[in-house]
Amino acid sequence: MNDRFEIPGRLKNTSMALIAVGVLTLVAGVVSLLMGQHSNDADKARFWAVLLHDAVFFTLITTVSIFLQAAVSLAQGSWLIAYKRVPEAIGANVWIFATILAVILFCIVFGFRNSHHLNSIFPWVTPGDDKVLLGKKPFLNPAMFVGFTVVFLGLWSYFGRYFRAQSIAQESAPKNDTKIYWKIFRMSGVFLFVYALSQMSTAPWYWIMSIQAHWYSTLFSWYTFASALVSGFSLIMLWVIYLKNQGNLELVNKEHIHDLGKFMFAISVFWTYLWFSQYMLIWYSNQPDETVYFKLRQQGPYSVIFYANFIINFCMPILILMSRPAKRNYFTVTFMAMIIIFGHWLDYFQMIMPGPLGENWHINWYEIGIFMGFAGILIMSVSRTLTKSNLVPTNNIMLKEAVIHVSP
Amino acid sequence: MAIKKFAVAAFDDEAVLFPAVKKVRSSGYKIHDIFTPFAVHGLDEAMGLKVTDLHIAGFIYGLCGTSTAVGFISWIYTSDWPIVYGGKPHFALPAWIPITFELTVLFAAVGMTLTFCYLNQIMPGVKKHVFHPRQSDDMFVMVIEITKHMKEEEVIKFLQSTGAKETSVQTAEAGWWYGRWDKKEPYELAAG
Numbered sequence: 001m002n003d004r005f006e007i008p009g010r011l012k013n014t015s016m017a018l019i020a021v022g023v024l025t026l027v028a029g030v031v032s033l034l035m036g037q038h039s040n041d042a043d044k045a046r047f048w049a050v051l052l053h054d055a056v057f058f059t060l061i062t063t064v065s066i067f068l069q070a071a072v073s074l075a076q077g078s079w080l081i082a083y084k085r086v087p088e089a090i091g092a093n094v095w096i097f098a099t100i101l102a103v104i105l106f107c108i109v110f111g112f113r114n115s116h117h118l119n120s121i122f123p124w125v126t127p128g129d130d131k132v133l134l135g136k137k138p139f140l141n142p143a144m145f146v147g148f149t150v151v152f153l154g155l156w157s158y159f160g161r162y163f164r165a166q167s168i169a170q171e172s173a174p175k176n177d178t179k180i181y182w183k184i185f186r187m188s189g190v191f192l193f194v195y196a197l198s199q200m201s202t203a204p205w206y207w208i209m210s211i212q213a214h215w216y217s218t219l220f221s222w223y224t225f226a227s228a229l230v231s232g233f234s235l236i237m238l239w240v241i242y243l244k245n246q247g248n249l250e251l252v253n254k255e256h257i258h259d260l261g262k263f264m265f266a267i268s269v270f271w272t273y274l275w276f277s278q279y280m281l282i283w284y285s286n287q288p289d290e291t292v293y294f295k296l297r298q299q300g301p302y303s304v305i306f307y308a309n310f311i312i313n314f315c316m317p318i319l320i321l322m323s324r325p326a327k328r329n330y331f332t333v334t335f336m337a338m339i340i341i342f343g344h345w346l347d348y349f350q351m352i353m354p355g356p357l358g359e360n361w362h363i364n365w366y367e368i369g370i371f372m373g374f375a376g377i378l379i380m381s382v383s384r385t386l387t388k389s390n391l392v393p394t395n396n397i398m399l400k401e402a403v404i405h406v407s408p
Numbered sequence: 409m410a411i412k413k414f415a416v417a418a419f420d421d422e423a424v425l426f427p428a429v430k431k432v433r434s435s436g437y438k439i440h441d442i443f444t445p446f447a448v449h450g451l452d453e454a455m456g457l458k459v460t461d462l463h464i465a466g467f468i469y470g471l472c473g474t475s476t477a478v479g480f481i482s483w484i485y486t487s488d489w490p491i492v493y494g495g496k497p498h499f500a501l502p503a504w505i506p507i508t509f510e511l512t513v514l515f516a517a518v519g520m521t522l523t524f525c526y527l528n529q530i531m532p533g534v535k536k537h538v539f540h541p542r543q544s545d546d547m548f549v550m551v552i553e554i555t556k557h558m559k560e561e562e563v564i565k566f567l568q569s570t571g572a573k574e575t576s577v578q579t580a581e582a583g584w585w586y587g588r589w590d591k592k593e594p595y596e597l598a599a600g
Contacts, residue, residue: 280502286495322467324459406449 003391005248007383015380022373026051029366041114045356048108048121050367053352054374055101056207057231057345059153060199060224062097062378064232065090066160067195070188073163079259081402082251084167084393086239089385092164095157096381097374102153105207109142121356124213132214140213145206152198159191164385171395181397200225208348211355215293217282223274224351230267230313231344233260234337239382241334248391251403254328258407261327264340268317271344275310297350301359305350312343345371412582413554414440415563416539417572418547422448425548428570429454432552435566440551440582443543460527466520473515477508529584537580547573553582 029047065087072080080087108121119125124140127133133140163184170180204224209216217223237260243249282290297306316339326332353361393399419425422444429451432439439455485491486498496503525531543549552567554560554577564575 276502276505280505283502284494284496324463 001390001392001394003248003250005243005246005383005386005391007387008246011379011383015376015383018372018376019380020376021369022376025366025369025373028369041116041120042357042360044112044114045120046360046362046366048104048112049352049356050370051104052108052121052207053348054370055097055104056352057228057348058374058378059094059097059101059156060228061231061235061341061344062090062094063156063160063195063199064229065236066094066156066163066191067199067229068232068236069163070159070191070195073184073188074192076185076398078398078401079256079405079407081393081396081398082256082405083236083240083243083249084396085386085389085391086236086243088164088167089382090235090239090378091160092385093378093381094160096377098153098157100377101207102149105149106146109145122210122213123355124210136213140206140210148202148206152194152203155194155198159187159194162187163191167393167396168389170393171390173395175395176397178397199228208351211352212293214289217278217290217293219274219278223271223278224348226267226271226274227344227347230264230271231341233263233267234340236260237264237333237337238341241330241337243386243391244330251392255405255407257330257333258324258328259405261321261333261336262407264333264336265317265321265327268313268321268340272310272314272318275313296354296358300354301361302350302354305346309343309347309350312339313347316343410582411579413560414539414578414580415552415554415560415567416576416578417550417552417567417570418540418542418574419550419571420547420573422451422548424571425550426451426454428550428567428572431570432550432567437552437558437563437566440553442551443539443549445544445546445548448548462520462523462527465523466516469519470512470516472519473512474508476515477511478504481507531584533586534584535587536584537578537582539578539580540574 033043033047068080068087069084069091071077109119109125112119112121113126114120117126118128122145123130124133124136125142127137138144166180166184166187170177173180199221201221204221205216208224209220237257240249240252240257240260244252279294282294296302317336320332321327321336349363349367396402417428419428425442425448429439429442433456442451442455444451481504482499485500490498492498493500493503529536539551540547540549550567550572552563554563560577564577567575
C-alpha cells in the first residue's frame with residue numbers, strides 16, 4: 001500500500017510567507033532596536049525574551065512527538081502506528097528548533113547586557129553581590145548552563161532522527177522481522193530516561209525558571225511538561241487532519257481521531273491539576289519569596305493573561321471536548337487543537353515575560369511575527385520530511401492492530 | 409416486571425453467533441438479550457444497541473457533587489462558623505478546590521455505579537432468571553422474546569437453521585427481583 005504526500009502549492013507558499021514574515025519581523029526588530037530613538041532596556045529585553053519564548057515553546061512541543069513514540073513503543077502500543085509518520089516527521093525536525101534555541105540561549109547568556117551591565121533575562125549570569133544568586137552559583141553558572149543545554153538538545157535531536165531512521169529501515173526489513181522492533185523498544189527506554197531527566201526536570205529549570213532566579217518551584221518542570229504535552233498532541237492532531245483532508249492517511253479513521261481528542265482533553269485536565277497544585281501551595285503557605293511569582297502574574301500587569309490562560313486551557317477543553325461526539329468531529333477537534341496551542345503559547349508567555357519585562361509586556365507585531373516565523377519553519381520542515389517516505393508503515397508488525405483499533 | 413415466553417438458542421462459537429445475530433435481526437425478530445461468558449467486541453454494534461446516556465448522568469452527578477461541596481463548605485466558613493485560618497479570607501476558594509474535586513469524583517463514581525447497576529439490572533441481593541446454565545461457562549446464549557403473533561416451532565426451527573447447538577422455549581420473569589438463589593422464582597411460586 002503506497003501513500004505518498006506531495007506538498008501542495010498552497011502549503012508551500014503559506015510556509016514560505018510565514019517564514020518571510022518571521023525574518024522581516026526579526027530584521028525590523030533589530031532595526032528598531034538599533035535606530036530607535038527611545039530604545040531602552042525594556043525594548044532590548046523584549047527583543048531577546050520573545051525569541052527565547054518562541055524557541056523554547058517550539059522546541060518543547062516538537063520534542064513531545066519523540067516522547068510519544070518512545071512511550072508507545074515501550075508500552076508496545078499500536079494505536080499510534082496508523083499515523084506514525086506524523087510524530088516521526090515532527091520529531092526528526094527537533095534539531096532545527098534545538099539549534100535555534102541553543103543559539104538564542106547562548107546569545108542571551110553571553111551577549112545580552114542592559115545599560116547597567118546586568119543580564120535582565122538570566123540575572124544569575126551577573127549575580128553581583130546578591131547572596132541568593134551567589135548561593136545558587138554551583139548550579140546556575142554559564143558553564144553548567146551550556147553543558148546541560150548542549151547535552152539535552154543534542155540528545156533530543158539525535159533520538160528524533162534515530163527513531164525515524166529505524167522506522168524507515170523496518171520497511172526494507174524481511175516481513176514480520178522483529179529485530180528493529182526490539183531495537184526501538186530498548187532505545188525507547190533509554191530515551192524516556194533522558195527525557196525524564198531533561199524536559200521533566202533540569203531543562204525548564206535552566207531555560208525558564210532561572211529567569212526569576214530567586215524563585216523556585218519543585219513541580220515547575222512537570223507543569224511545563226504538561227503544557228508542552230497537550231500542545232504536542234494538538235500539533236499531531238492538526239497534521240493528521242491536514243493530511244486526511246489532502247486525501248492521505250486512508251487508514252486513519254474516527255477511532256484514531258477520538259484517541260487523540262481524548263488525550264487533548266485528559267492532558268488539559270492534567271495541566272490544570274499541576275497549574276493549580278503549584279498555585280494553591282504557594283497561595284496557602286503565603287511565603288513572600290514564593291508569592292512574588294504570582295503577585296506579578298495574578299494581581300499585577302499580567303492578570304489578563306493569567307485568567308485567559310485558565311479559561312482557554314481548562315474551561316474550554318473540559319466543556320467543549322467532554323462529550324464523545326465532539327471528540328469524533330473533525331471541526332471541533334481542529335478548532336480546539338488551535339485554541340490549545342494558542343493557549344499554551346500564552347502559558348509560556350506568562351512564564352517567561354514577567355521576569356525581564358515587568359509591566360512593559362506587549363503582544364504586538366513583534367510577538368506575532370516571530371511566532372509566525374517559527375510556525376512557518378515547522379510547517380516547511382515537517383511537510384518536507386513527510387514527502388520523503390510512504391505515509392503507511394506497511395511493514396510495521398503492529399499495523400493490522402492499529403487499523404482495526406477501536407476507541408470506545 | 410412481566411412474565412414472558414422466550415426462545416433460547418445456545419451457540420458454542422462466536423464466529424457462528426455473529427451471522428446468527430445478523431440473520432435474526434434481518435428476519436424481524438426482536439433480540440431480548442445475549443449472554444456471553446466474556447465481553448465480545450463488536451457484539452453491541454451487531455445487536456444494534458445504542459450508546460447509553462450513562463455519561464450524561466455521570467456529568468449531572470458530578471455537578472451535584474461540585475455544588476454540594478462548594479455550597480456546604482461556603483455556608484460553614486462564611487455564615488455558620490466563620491473563623492480566620494492563616495490570614496485567609498472567609499471565602500477561601502482555592503483551599504476548597506481539593507475537597508470540591510474529591511466530592512465531584514465521589515458523587516459521579518457512586519452515582520454512575522448505581523445507575524450502571526440499574527441499567528443492567530444487577531445488584532447484590534437481586535435475582536434474575538438464568539436461561540442456560542452454561543451461559544457463563546462456554547456457551548453464547550441468545551434469547552428472543554416470543555410474542556403472541558409468533559409461532560414457537562417456527563422460531564425454534566429458524567434458530568436451529570442459524571447454527572444453534574441447543575434450543576429451548578422457556579417461560580420466565582423478564583426483569584429482576586429481590587430474592588435468593590435457593591428460593592423458587594416468583595412465577596413458579598404463583599403457579600404453585
